[in-house]
Amino acid sequence: GSIVARACDEIDPSAHMAVSTDVSRLSSRLCKALSVAALYGLAAALLRGTQAFLGRWSHPTPVGQHSVGSLRGRLPLPSGARSEGLLAQVHYPADPSVLIASAQTFEYCRPEVMKAVAEGYYVPEQLLKWVMAARPQVDPPWMPSVPSVGKWPVVIFQSGLWGSFEFYTQFCRDVASMGTIVVMLEHEDGTSITAVDQSSGEVIEYEEQPKWPYDIITFNRGFLGKRTDELCEAVKAIQAIASSMGHEDLDANAAASPLLQVLRGASPERFALVGHSFGACSIVHALNEVPPELAQCCGAVLLDMWPGPLTTDPSGAFCEGLGERFPVPYVSLLSEVWADNEWYGASCRRFSSARSTLCLAAATVPGSAHYWISDISLWAPGWLLRLLGVMGPADACATYASTARAVQLSLLSIFENSSHSTLRSDFSSLGLDPIARDSTT
Secondary structure (H helix, E strand, O other): OHHHHHHHHOOOHHHHOOOOHHHHHHHHHHHHHHHHHHHHHHHHHHHHHHHHHHHHOOOOOOOOOOOEEEEEEEEEOOOOOOOEEEEEEEEEEEEEEEEOOOOOOOEOOOHHHHHHHHHHOOOOHHHHHHHHOOOEOOOOOEEEOOOOOOOEEEEEEEOOOOEOHHHOHHHHHHHHHOOOEEEEEEOOOOOEOOEEOOOOOOEEOOOOOOOOOOOHHHHHHHHHHHHHHHHHHHHHHHHHHHHOOOOOOHHHHHOOOHHHHHHOOEEEEEEEEEEEOHHHHHHHHHHHOOOHHHOOEEEEEEEOOOOOOOOOOOOOHHHHHHHHHOOOOEEEEEEHHHHOOOOOHHHHHHHHOOOOOOEEEEEEEOOOOOOOOOOHHHHOOHHHHHHOOOOOOOOHHHHHHHHHHHHHHHHHHHHHOOOOOOHHHHHHHOOOEEOOOOOOO
16 A cells, blocks of 8 residues: 555656646546555455464464363462462363362453553554453363372473563473473562462552663562562472471362362472573572572573673673572573673573583574563464564474473473483574583673
């Protein structure tokens, strides 16, 4: 439509003096008609394509060998503590033949999250409801399965700023299907897209980062401190349930509490931390001086760590020091957009290239953007997501698949303490670009 209109605008009236006024008017009307027809034709084509997409979009089958169940509820706390902990969405290896009878089902996307996403991305809320509303939870609350040996390791997932369960459901499903219990926390520190205070029941609104310039470290210090406290409380609760400490009435209450049934199948001494963006930053902050509750942490997987709340040094030297002092085995994966970022790229690369032997592997995912592990890539056609800047130029399915496999290998290496020597070469075979040790560029 704009091309036709531009062609009409560029007609030089002086070159058509011999043409009658009626013909000129007819030409003008024809151009306008063609413009309108082109616009309507384009809109109709996009609508047909979008309708077809919306009618068939779904979460893909998890990549691992295990079926997956899911629950959403507040973490049970040990006796003597507050009655309830943080709201959590838990994904776990499951037996898909039997449901947990007492489990409550939930919608995949909560109305308050839809409203916030619509406002944040300037998308009509009604359109988003058409895409998201009334979708049930992706995996039913199946009975948890029992591993052949011991108990399941635990992954505690930390979301980024403006994060929510809905953004990371597929990623956590995939990690759970690899043979882990994944606990995704909804933090009540003001960084979640929405949250409800566990004590007062009041809604906690997201606290927007101020417009630049501002003191980014001071502004985020309280968020990081609160996240560390909440993470420690959650770990303590999970370990208490897994070991039955403080839950003497566990067997009596297990039938009434689906989360108890799932979490008592967790290994209390084997847990890892996985985080994206601000979530990865909060892990680095929490482990900089390891609190007692995190002393048994086996390792961490950091995805697009946001270093802004930790340092204003764009050279990356500060983060390189953090990487050298990081106290547990870790893996760092970066989207190409993040690795090339003018302000954060050097810090992320140098953190990942630290001389520490605890850095098991680090790599960049070619052609990916910052939200490449998010459910956002499932919600709309690729051309629209690229237009919004939330999807990179590479095939989204391929970049996600290579990332999921890399995370699987990373957690295997962390939990089993094996394959450290081949992890970097494994990443290369997946098409990832390794970040070499001692790289300062």
